[in-house]
Amino acid sequence: MSLSARVLDGDRRALARLLTHIENDDELGHAALDLLYPHTGRAHLVGVTGPPGAGKSTLVNELIRAYRERRSNIAVVAVDPSSPLTGGATLGDRIRMTEWHVDPDVFIRSMASRRHGGGLAETTLAVSYALDAAGFDPVIVETVGTGQDEVAIADLALTTILVQVPGLGDSVQTLKAGVLEIGDILVVTKADRPEAGELARDLVRLKTLNPGQRPAWDPPVLKTSATRREGIGAVIEAIDQHRAWLADSGELDRRRRRIATTEIAARVQAELRRRADADDDSCLNTLVEHVIARDLTPYRAAERFLGTLPV
Amino acid sequence: MTADVSRPDRARRIRVLVAKPGLDGHDRGAKVMARAFRDAGFEVIYTGLFQTPEMIASAAVQEDVDVVGLSILSGAHLALFPPIMTALRDVGRHDALVVAGGTIPKEDIPAVEELGIAAVFGPGTPLHEAVAFIRERAPTREDVP
Ligand SMILES: Nc1nc2c(ncn2[C@@H]2O[C@H](COP(=O)(O)OP(=O)(O)O)[C@@H](O)[C@H]2O)c(=O)[nH]1
Ligand SMILES: [Mg+2]
Numbered sequence: 001m002s003l004s005a006r007v008l009d010g011d012r013r014a015l016a017r018l019l020t021h022i023e024n025d026d027e028l029g030h031a032a033l034d035l036l037y038p039h040t041g042r043a044h045l046v047g048v049t050g051p052p053g054a055g056k057s058t059l060v061n062e063l064i065r066a067y068r069e070r071r072s073n074i075a076v077v078a079v080d081p082s083s084p085l086t087g088g089a090t091l092g093d094r095i096r097m098t099e100w101h102v103d104p105d106v107f108i109r110s111m112a113s114r115r116h117g118g119g120l121a122e123t124t125l126a127v128s129y130a131l132d133a134a135g136f137d138p139v140i141v142e143t144v145g146t147g148q149d150e151v152a153i154a155d156l157a158l159t160t161i162l163v164q165v166p167g168l169g170d171s172v173q174t175l176k177a178g179v180l181e182i183g184d185i186l187v188v189t190k191a192d193r194p195e196a197g198e199l200a201r202d203l204v205r206l207k208t209l210n211p212g213q214r215p216a217w218d219p220p221v222l223k224t225s226a227t228r229r230e231g232i233g234a235v236i237e238a239i240d241q242h243r244a245w246l247a248d249s250g251e252l253d254r255r256r257r258r259i260a261t262t263e264i265a266a267r268v269q270a271e272l273r274r275r276a277d278a279d280d281d282s283c284l285n286t287l288v289e290h291v292i293a294r295d296l297t298p299y300r301a302a303e304r305f306l307g308t309l310p311v
Numbered sequence: 312m313t314a315d316v317s318r319p320d321r322a323r324r325i326r327v328l329v330a331k332p333g334l335d336g337h338d339r340g341a342k343v344m345a346r347a348f349r350d351a352g353f354e355v356i357y358t359g360l361f362q363t364p365e366m367i368a369s370a371a372v373q374e375d376v377d378v379v380g381l382s383i384l385s386g387a388h389l390a391l392f393p394p395i396m397t398a399l400r401d402v403g404r405h406d407a408l409v410v411a412g413g414t415i416p417k418e419d420i421p422a423v424e425e426l427g428i429a430a431v432f433g434p435g436t437p438l439h440e441a442v443a444f445i446r447e448r449a450p451t452r453e454d455v456p
Contacts, residue, residue, distance in 0.1 A: 002455050013403050016375035017454060020326075031456035087324065088349035094370065095359035101366040107373055112324070112354045 004035040036133040043132035047153035049145035050163030055189035057096035058226040066236045075107040075136035079143045082112040119143035120152045154182035155262045159242045161185045166195035185238045191223035325353045328376040330367045333385045341382035347438035364398035371404045377449040383413040
């Protein structure tokens with residue numbers, strides 16, 4: 001039986017193997033995705049992002065518990081950065097989720113960011129498709145956010161949870177411009193700490209000052225404590241509400257379009273880089289030579305390159 | 312993409328599960344192992360303390376690791392390893408290369424290897440030897456889309 005048929009049949013081993021092929025960006029992975037893609041589109045993709053040590057994995061562990069209580073099959077993709085020097089990675093998010101290791105309806109996969117270097121891997125979304133096709137809903141993607149990477153996950157997820165933690169210096173002043181706006185749900189973790197209330201109030205204030213372009217959705221600011229098991233129910237409720245709002249408002253279609261566009265563009269860009277690195281006499285590299293020789297601007301080179309492509 | 316030029320047949324990164332079975336609460340050895348593997352360019356999935364055989368087997372499935380590294384300091388290896396090997400076989404992961412590290416006395420090594428554990432890296436083993444062994448022996452696999 002083929003890998004994709006086994007995945008649809010609920011074979012976890014086949015699913016895990018397929019994820020490896022997808023991560024490795026190999027032809028077998030692409031061919032299996034061709035077959036699985038028509039079976040996707042059912043899962044809700046939730047991004048959880050925020051600074052390292054903020055309590056994201058611990059929060060995800062509590063979300064798993066809540067989803068299991070309502071009998072959902074839930075998948076988690078936990079992305080951590082690869083070392084730029086060796087390409088190796090230590091992926092430790094499972095440590096916080098060990099109680100689900102033997103639950104057959106929970107699937108946890110650790111991913112290194114690989115070439116991408118930041119909080120996401122190039123293939124993270126494709127990995128989520130395979131989990132979607134395998135019947136998991138929701139699929140939660142945990143990524144480390146250190147500036148731009150939060151934005152990357154927000155471009156791919158249907159609901160983005162932005163995690164902030166008290167005690168990181170002067171609270172929201174450390175938030176980079178534009179980061180707060182990507183959160184559909186803002187969560188202050190470690191609410192058992194005294195500074196949590198102040199951070200939550202700051203977030204509410206900041207959010208009101210910068211409403212962003214969100215039309216009708218007002219991102220709630222929620223506090224959770226994993227140690228006290230508090231606040232998780234409200235997060236689940238907010239995810240449900242956001243999911244319903246996406247469908248009712250028409251925003252779901254807009255996001256799906258944006259996600260598809262982002263993914264195609266990312267793929268084209270990655271492929272172009274690969275071709276440029278291949279250093280052959282392709283059209284791309286000929287254009288690169290002209291740009292270096294200063295007889296063609298990069299703008300005109302891009303025009304010519306696109307002109308060589310069938311529409 | 313791969314750092315492993317000596318094995319051109321594998322255009323992928325070696326993924327290693329580092330697990331700490333048993334009831335002793337010391338994971339220093341496991342962490343040293345994990346760090347050495349990461350520095351060797353492997354992707355290391357670390358699962359923390361107190362892992363049961365079923366937890367290790369299930370993580371080996373989901374993470375699709377090539378290698379399972381077991382770290383043991385408690386001296387309970389002869390009790391702990393057999394159920395782990397059974398659990399791996401039960402979930403179809405007996406294709407993974409299983410190695411062990413920690414305080415395993417020389418006289419126990421034949422019995423441990425008899426279980427299907429490919430190598431034992433005792434306290435005196437330099438970590439680069441473990442790395443070289445894994446590079447050499449990590450299995451390759453064939454699939455159909
Ligand atoms: N006091 C307190 N500590 C927490 C809470 N959630 C997580 N932590 C601790 O914060 C540390 C980092 O948690 P982790 O979930 O791994 O953070 P991540 O790096 O964002 O995934 C761990 O030591 C957790 O035990 C919480 O709600 N309250
Ligand atoms: Mg984490």
